[in-house]
Amino acid sequence: MNDWNFQSRGHQCHACEQPFEDGADYHTVLAYENSEFGRRDICASCWANEGEGAAERKGFISQWQGTYEAPPPAPPEAIQKDTAESLLRKLLETGEPRWREASYILAVMLERKRLLKVKEQLKEETGRVFVYEQPKTGDLFTIPDPVLKMEELEQVQIEVAALLEHGLPVEGEEWPPIEVPAEEVAETTEATAEESES
Incomplete structure (x- = not known):
């Protein structure tokens, strides 16, 4: 089992697949499924339907709310030391x-x-x-x-x-x-x- 990794915040709702708008609220559910940690980001309207009982679902670890920030445009590549x-x-x-x-x-x-x-x-x-x-x-x-x-x-x-x-x-x-x-x-x-x- 690989128990260390990283997962990026989604840019669209996991349920309805609509892209998140800058400044929109979303909910994240972290669960342990299929021998790995899984992340689901869900828009506020889908959360109204799916959110109830999320904590009782199999593998549930945690849930939190966030505000989506659109990623900034990629800066030009520069040779630099790793941060x-x-x-x-x-x-x-x-x-x-x-x-x-x-x-x-x-x-x-x-x-x-x-x-x-x-x-x-x-x-x-x-x-x-x-x-x-x-x-x-x-x-x-x-x-x-x-x-x-x-x-x-x-x-x-x-x-x-x-x-x-x-x-x-x-x-x-x-x-x-x-x-x-x-x-x-x-x-x-x-x-x-x-x-x-x-």
């Missing part, structure tokens, strides 16, 4: 377990900067799973808690700093790179130390 959010998306898209700890640290960093919000904490057989939402886009990220020990934290922070600086490694590349600037490690350490202690 924490774009890196988190890339790590989750790989589906590789080796990035589990780095994904968690990035999510914590983004939560502290108020760029992600915890919508739900789930207790699974494999441990605790956080469901984060990116408020501007409505994207959902499900990220398991790797239960990092203090002695593991520094190595993961070095890896995150290297990923932010260099991006994902290419096949055969030494990883993480030997030299990671001390200020990058310090910034990552500052963002995550309190979380690991809690």
